Amino acid sequence: VFVPQCKHIDSQLLQTADTTKTLNRVCFPGTDSADAGIRDQDNLPVPQQIQISNVTCDSFKISWDMDRRGRERITHYFIDLNKKENRKENRFKHKDVPTKLVAKAVPLPMTVRGHWFLSPRTEYTVAAQTAAKQPDGEYSVSQWSEIIEFCTADYSTVHLDQLLQKAEAIAGRMLPFSVFYRNQQREFFCQARDAQCHCMLPAVKDSSGSRGSPISGKLEGIFFSCNTEFNTGEPPQDSPYGSYRFQIQADILFNQNTNIYFGDFYCMYTSYHYVILVLAPDGSKGDVFCKGRLPALDRSNNPFLTCSKEAEGSPCFRHAQDVILEVIYTEPVDLSLGTVSQIRGHQLMSLSTLNAKKDPSCKICNISVGR
Template identity: 55%
Template sequence: MQIHMNNHERMLKSLQMTEMDTPLSTPCNIQICEVTCDSFRIMWDMTPEDTARATHFFIDLSRKESRNPNRFKHRDVPTKLVAKAVQLPMAVRGHWFLSPQTEYCVAVQTAVRQPDGDYLVSEWSQVVEFSTGDYAMEHLQQLLDKAKGSAGRLLKLSVFYRNQHPDYFDFVRSECGGLMCPALKDCSGSHGSPINGKLHGVFFSCNTEFDTAYHYVVLVLAPIGSEGDTFCRTRLPMLDLASNPFLTYTDPQGPGEEPLYYHASDVILELLFTEPVHLDQGAVEQISGHHQLMSLTTANAKKDPSCKVCNISVGR
């Protein structure tokens, strides 16, 4: 009887060792869902045997290489995550400083932790690419609150201007019937802005002198009921044109009087108007002041991630 029990124990131990040594299958059919600016959920297919055995998941995440890297590149952080096996899909948030509107590559392994502390691991899955989303309204509100703190006193505004080369205005007259047509917003400013690469508009600058201004603020002006208005209502915080710290408007007080505009003095303020603007609504002439913005000087310019005024923390 004693011999029989020992043989049985040896058989059980042999079966256990065989099961532990059985290779794990490679995860397949990787799926990414519920993507936000700072999180995502991931799932993949495993055999029932591997699902029962797996104790841990290894996830390897990296930014997709860009041909035009941001010169203000964030410091790289460890890309591999070891997580205890959970029911899929698995939420990934906070383990990395995920950036919005950024392309990533991800691959996974399944693993079984063995008694000696080592891991039996599967082969890496195929690499899947995905892009994180735009800032949510709550993030934009945080940026707005920071911008309000930098706005400074209001100065009277005499002109909205487009500092373009004369050839641009000649082209508008000859080829566009005098209409300055909306163009697609570039990727400058906040990397997670929901208007980057999605909203069309005509840019105007407000400041003619800003020797000490450093921070940019972009306001979108969209007529009620317009396509731009519909786009922005669910994506951007709304400001009151009569009482906000960046740009105010007051109706003419009497016949022959002009409306009054005031702009924030301590930020570089730009206005994106979502409808065409005819040259006849203004004048093509030289304006006075120092450091007027050239329209292309800020094209696709990224803000400095070390600036505590212009950045918010997400995914932490």
Template identity: 30%
Template sequence: MAERGRSINDEREYLKKLMRKAEEHCNESTTDIVSTLYRNKPSSYFDDIRQNHNNIMEPYLKSNGGDPRCPINGKVKGLFFNVTLVDGTLPDKSPFGDTRVEVPLSEVFDDSANLYFADFYCKPHRRRGDVHVTKRVHYVTLVLTDSGSDADSFCKTHLLKLDLCTNIYLTKNKLTYRSLDCYGVHVEVMYTNAIDMTGRDLISTGTSGQGQSTPGGIAKFVGCSTCNVGE
């Protein structure tokens, strides 16, 4: 038990350093009023949910994408959503697919929810044709749970719980939600419950990059001083 305790303590200390890096990078940023989480996938993904899964979008095990020391990698099931706006509105394209579903924050982020900081990372540079893409986008990963759930118990032990009203990434104050507005930073939310797709509209969007997720995830770029913790 002592060895396990030290391991969890080391894990949490590492996360604290990582969150400090995120806060330093996002220092003096503003916030946007937001109302929905949104998730893009190829249209075939939603067709499969409708035809083979009784219209239920089920959580899946977190990949090894992002920081290799992220405690939820391979441990917690969830659905990844984005919340970040672009110029005050939802983006018109996505690297994850051509079809979008939106879920009202009021439906999933109520007074019984808990919010945790899990990761801060960027991905390796990529090439677009013969052009090397130099703009580095950073991601903050949050986990949204129902209080008392199995996922919540794991996150309470391994992650950093955020104050719902005062954190800089995603806040809830009565009926108003706000999310970070920092150039080049996207806030992604892993929601740990299933979503019933019945009655939800699907919206066609453009795509960017490869237009779909990379199986297994993309590991963090270790050469970035912004999001790597020196030890």
């Protein structure tokens, strides 16, 4: 039986249950066990009114109230922590064994931190009980507290900076490009023309990429691509999204009035790696959203997507060769600013990133917090 060990609980070293017998009793809150290694103790106070605070993507603080009676006997806290979602979706933990934490009794609140059992933006249930370690090494325990729910947070800017550094390491040399493009089915562009005042409108970003990215399910924008084929310097003719393509000159979306942000870095169990960038006109709603949440990039000097000027003053645009860029533009785009035409290539649906799940085992694009 595997019992995950918390990386950090305040300054106290987290311990796992001493014996498998102890685990059997600890694993099932609200039930009694015939196991002789655990002894219910009437004078041990039961945690009440549990409070969760200071929640990050991989840590939280927990505290509770309890009666004074028997408090002096407490040596340890048992904490039952489980993902609220279907356990079958958690391939890294046996579906029948919850995560149990055994911590020395310390002043409350105490911090629970551990990147390999806490994931960003994930709902958990938690319960607690107090315990007294006996001379023979076994425990007397209180009844379990009520079960409460909480949700971990998005990546902080510190975590995104770590992800940015990993993406920078593989970006590769820069290649010139001149247009942004968006591939879709014909019906998409017909609707934009007929029902949306000839405009493509921002939509909320899906859940693709890193689970902790602050833009998923929150940022509104329009996805564009800018990658080119190495041998032609032109956009590829194949697409996973549709046989019609809108093209727009790069300087219309990306210029000296456009701020650029790093949003995510991920792969989908393949050798291809994706970088999500956000282009937001200065002062726009999208720009306000990104400030303080995402790492800002220098528009003329970064390893992914640059806008600079040639000696004669004309704009020059370059994109990274060794990653696939997904560019989110945060404002509506009028179709009259570009052209729509049918492409000749194939629809490679296997390359779609719609709601794509990140490979949590990839050493290239994962950082030291939950995936």
